[in-house]
Amino acid sequence: MLAATAGLTVSSSGCLRQVRNIVRTDDIQQLSVTITTVPADADRQAIRIARHLEETLTAVGVDVSLDLRSDIEFRRAVLYDHEFEICIGHHPGGTDPDFLYEALYSRYIDESGWQNPFGFTDRTIDDHLVAQRTAEGDARRKAVTAMLEAIATEQPFVPLCVPEEHRIVRTDRFDGWDEGHLATRHGYLGLEPAAGVDTLRLAHLDGRLTENCNPIATDYRGRGTITDLLYDSLATKNGDGPVEPWLAESWEWDGRAVDVTLRDGCEFHDGTPVTADDVEFTYRFLQDTSLGNHDTPSPAPRYRGQVDAVESVESRTDHRVELEVETSPAVGARALLVPILPAHHWRDRAVDVVGPGGPSVAQGTTEAVATNNIPPIGSGPFQFGERTEGAQLILERFDDHFTRRPGVDLPAPTVDECRIDIHPSGDTAAQVVANGDADATSLPLGAADIDGVETPTGVSMRDASSWTFYCLGFNTRDAPFSNYRFRRLLAQLVDKEWLVDEVFHGHARPIATPVTDDWVPESLEWRGNDPETPFLGSEGEVDVDAAKAAFEAAGFRYDDHGRLRVRQ
Amino acid sequence: MLAEVLIQLVVVVGILLPISLALFVGRERLVRTRSEWRTRLKTAAPTIAVLLVVLLINRFARQRAPRLSREIGFHLTASFYNIEGEFILLFQSIATPETTAYFSSIYVYGYVFLIVFPVLAYFTLPDTRMFRRLLTAYALNYVIGLVLYIFVIAYGPRNVMPHEVAETMLFENKPQVQYLTREVNSNTNVFPSLHTSLSATVATFAAITRSTFPKWFPVAVALAASVAISTMFLGIHWGIDVVAGMLLAALCVVLSDRLVGRWSVSELLGDRLEQFEDRIPWQE
Structure with missing residues (x-):
């Protein structure tokens, strides 16, 4: 009853606002933002970061509310449905900076999964993301540096810190x-x-593992460690080590084509042999889980950046398969890390599912995304x-x-x-x-x-070495989060150094850029404060006057009651 | 771990119950119950059956409810937090190792004792009406609570301000208790506080029967108040959940009065049994 009344109030107030906006077009409201995160049971640090931000934002005249979602629902809201304004969460990151292509490439804005949940579209960044994918050697290092600096300027999301792994x-x-x-x-x-x-x-x-063993269900997967024990991939990677042969016995690069030789006589857990056809199927399937049934492809919500590098895949013999990538071999080799799925189980999962309870993907939700995949049949x-x-x-x-x-x-x-x-x-x-x-x-x-x-x-x-990171993500599809000035200001309201000391008890390192140490350009090294978006305050306490002045300098206004007014 | 926690619980409550029976119920009533328990059980059988069915449904539904809840529930954590803010942190001002130990024990052992003891105590009364009302009120608490749990998705204060309540948080001090709580509940089931509603139900019944069990009344009230405070002190419930729990208790006590004895099956059966009892020569 209470809930129904609350719902009614919310919907009617939205309606009223619209009416008012028609009558008085210059009416600009106090900025109100919702911070979506997970409860302490799921992640004790995330909620504390959220409350730190809530406190700071309230101090500078923003109306803030917290939206707590379970692990699964957080992912559905942020990664699938894009129903959030600011999210605070733990990003899986990557040991190669190419994971940023997946995270920010503009063509992915309407897809579901870790591919561009922020809805970020920027031509310059797109160019940088693509450039580092094709460049090699020193040229790539330069391209990566340029990309990281451009991203730091734009702040499509605010990288906070990399937690230690013990x-x-x-x-x-x-x-x-x-x-x-x-x-x-x-x-x-x-x-x-x-x-x-x-x-x-x-x-x-994480109990999600017992409910669902689907390697491509982003809403149920953390880092996919256990599903990687159930499924093999052509190559494997031990932490931040190199990409090495696994299910593939060897491979040979010829320009941008790679000729992969599978190990002889491997079988899936149900006794059927693992063939080059399964490998070919896997790449086609991850690129379009509807297998051509939809007008537009319905890509898997995991491994997007990796399989997108694959331009063509062709099985040559029973245990030889040739892949052509549109990237450098170094980036393209990451495509070999996706789990190989048995075609005879997954082909039937290209059908659409309807009905409530599951995730929904804009391009069409297939059984492949919704299935709990129990029992999982891999070759791992x-x-x-x-x-x-x-x-x-x-x-x-x-x-x-x-x-x-x-x-x-x-x-x-x-x-x-x-x-x-x-x-x-x-x-x-x-x-x-x-x-x-x-x-x-x-x-x-x-x-x-x-x-x-x-x-x-x-x-x-x-x-153990770590490369996952906490971040504050913006839904840049909507104002004012579409404004880079606003995003940079919000980045300056987070005291990363203080968060690391207080919330992470020192067991994390603050970062200005979300890549592993050996990729961090000198310009973005942490020097006691963020080199790009230094905190406007000290010891976790925001300097309210400085922050308000910064908002005004960025083109925003305050009313007589000190409330930040922003057209939303 | 679960077994350990359960054994501790059974031992503690197992010690408290006989002592309390001796103290609050008295020898006389116990002796009489020994001879009348069959007929009393028969009279109360329909009510007992209803409660058992409700508990069974509750057991299965709490496993399934989170999923249904995900579909049709309303997310109210933000609303609760916006309304009462850091109200429950008031209780942190009385936090000492002793009070923390006290409220933790109350939440786990005190609560279970508080809701089990009256079942035995009221069973010792020759008139089973109070016994049946109590069981009915319990059943109503569970049914209404379950429905609210499905519609309201909310996380408790410990999930919103883990740091502020860390010192007194039940699961920080007794992490093993989580093995028990996760069996009976999910972390989004905070509105209303069933700990509060069931305890308040018991306290209200204790008030109604204070002429019969005069010594139990103050004990029940003190325990119930402690349980209600403990849910907030330990960071498990919002003040709103506790208020809702008290309202639910009031509703259930009133409803139990209206419902018990209303349907002829139990009433008729009850009447006949009473007549039957009267004819038995070896009874008082």
Whole structure:
């Protein structure tokens, strides 16, 4: 009843405003913005950043409200439906700056997924994004620098900080934790179990994994680490290491064409062979999950930037496939990292789905995007065993996986079973590892938990390189977020240094540009403050007068009550 | 972890119950119940059945409800936060390690004891009406609460201001309790506070029956007030949820009076059983 009344009030006030606007065309309201983020249960830092921004914005005369959505709903609102104004979230980022092409390329504004959720369109940036994709060697480094500087000027989103990754592992049950990055498949392969150990028990936090194992469902995927254990890709990448052969035995570049040779005799978990046709199908399918049924392609909401680089794909023989990319080999090789899907399972998923409850994609929602894909059938080192929704997922070793063949020098599954239990919070997950009821926390510890974690004998904390980042995203489709001056001002209202100290307890590093260290140009290095958009204040406290003056200098106005007035 | 938490809960409540029965109910009533329990159970059987069905529906629905809720629910976290802001942080001013320990125990153990004890206490009364009213009120609390949970999607204060409530937050101090709470609830089910409504229901019944159980009345009121405060103190509920919980309790108590004994099945059966009881020579 209350809700219905609230809804009524909202709709009628919107209507009234429109009427008023017709009558008095010069009427400009106080700026009101909604900050969309996830609750503390899902991400304790995101909500604290949101409240810091809320406080600052309120101080400078903006009417702010917070919109809290569950992990799944946050992704649906921001990535699929683009129903947000400002969002605060954890971006998966990338070890190669080319992920920014996916994040900002203007042609993707109407698509769903991590491809341009900000609705950003800028011709100069587009040119930079494309240029770094084709340039090679030193020329690419220069192109990347130019791109990063242009992006920093525009602030389509505000990169805040890169959180550290610490995990708790049991060294008395497994050895070799340092070989693989635990955010990738490599972290869980090649481990050396102690005598009598045949199960790898992971303490996980994110229950979405037990509801949905679809590698292209962005609303359910974090970094896709576990689905990468179920699905193989042609190539693999261990953390920030190089792109190396995986399901492909080898490949050879000839200009922009790459001739990929698959390993002999690989099978999917249902016993059907993995062929070049499956590879060809995968790339076509990810580019258009409707397989030509729609007038316009309906691209998958994940891996967009990677598969978009592929111009043509053709299977030559049963285990040879040729891809032509429109980028440099260095960028094009990233296309080899997408999961190879069995054509006989996914071809039927090109059909449209209707009805509520699922995600919706503007180009047409296909079964491929909506399916929970349980049981998942891939060709990866582990296969689906069983699951209990919200509580547990059990994977079994896929005995026929190529990594187990003699002569293949790649990390293989060393345990019969990988049991993933969902725990309610980061501290409980760390606790069960310390107690001996689990072997590792599969997700990084929360910033607030790192300092208090116990590491008795046989337990150790492992640090890993990190490239994900927190960001403040704008929906640049709408005013005033379409105005770069406004975006830059908002960037200046966030004290990244203070956030890192206070909210992340120092377990993060503030950034001015969202790429890994070796790509950061000198002009965008962090020097105690943001080189491009320095905070207007100190110690997390905004200097209200300075901020208001900056808004006025940017062409905005304040009324007599100190409220920021912006045409929306 | 879940088993550990459950065992602790059962042990604590298991110790409190017999002590309370001795203190508040008295030997005499217990002895009489020993001889009359069959007939009382028969009289109350329909009500017990209704409550059990409601609890069963509730159990399954709370697993499924979040999805339905996602489709038809209203997001009200922002509204609650806009209306009351940081009101619940007022309770942080009484935060000490002792009060935190007290309210944490109240929220988990005190609450369960508070809603279980009256079921036993009222069962010891020869007239089962109060017993049936209590069970009916419980059932109503759950049914109405569940419907509201489906329509209202809201996160509690701990999800909005985790840092401000960190010191007293239940799950920070007793993280293992989360294994229990996640079994019974989802984090978007905060409006209304069923902890408050069920406790207030018990307190109201304690007021109605204060001439029968004079010593229980002040204890129930103190416990119920503690539970209501604990939900805010621990950062789990908004003030609005607690107010809504109290209103829900009032509604359920009133409705239980109107509903119990209304339908002939139970009434007829009850009457006949009473007549039947009267003829039994070995009864008082």
